[in-house]
Amino acid sequence: MNKAVFLDRDGVLNKLIYRNEFKEYTPPHSIEEIEIINGVYESLKELLKNGFLLFVISNQPDFAKGKISYEKLNSVCEKFREIMESNGVNINEYYYCLHHPQGIVDGYNINCECRKPGTLFVEDAVKKYNINKNESWFIGDRDTDIKCGKNAKLKTIFIKSGLFNLEKGNDPDFFAVNINEAIKIILNYL
Secondary structure, three states: OEEEEEEOOEOOOEOOEEEOOOOEEEOOOOHHHOOEOOOHHHHHHHHHHOOEEEEEEEEOOOOOOOOOOHHHHHHHHHHHHHHHHHOOOOOOEEEEEOOOOOOOOOOOOOOOOOOOOOOHHHHHHHHHHOEOHHHOEEEEOOHHHHHHHHHOOOEEEEEOOOOOOOOOOOOOOEEEOOHHHHHHHHHHHO
16 A cells, blocks of 8 residues: 655645735735745655655635636646646645635535545545555645544644644644655654
């Protein structure tokens, strides 16, 4: 069986963008806004060298909320994949949930199984790639990431960005300042 690390994208691998018009941090809305966090490539390559499969699982509700077009969202996702590949990081699969229950776009304004903390994408990857959950991890910077990892029976690491808080009782296995520290925790755990 394989071991894997499931990664949130925005705020973990690339920087979030503060938008005055929404008074909140959002994912990049254009390819020009993609800024990879320092050390991401090297850290992810360490995981690959140690036999981990890598997956990105990301809630992308801004399309459902009418904040970005589908075309722009798709171009950001595609460009992110190209950036990872061109820097020698092979992500096995990208899973993006475009739904949000308070969305305004018909068909995307639903409660779904794929939106974290739902585990549909994790379960799909576990089956498709023969993943051993006992040796696998979920890294994220939001409450929903940790809940998803815990619901899927993975070890969890919360990135303390200072932007998001955990609900009381939603305790990750580990805390890290950034992705680089999170990867060191995983490698020290081996």
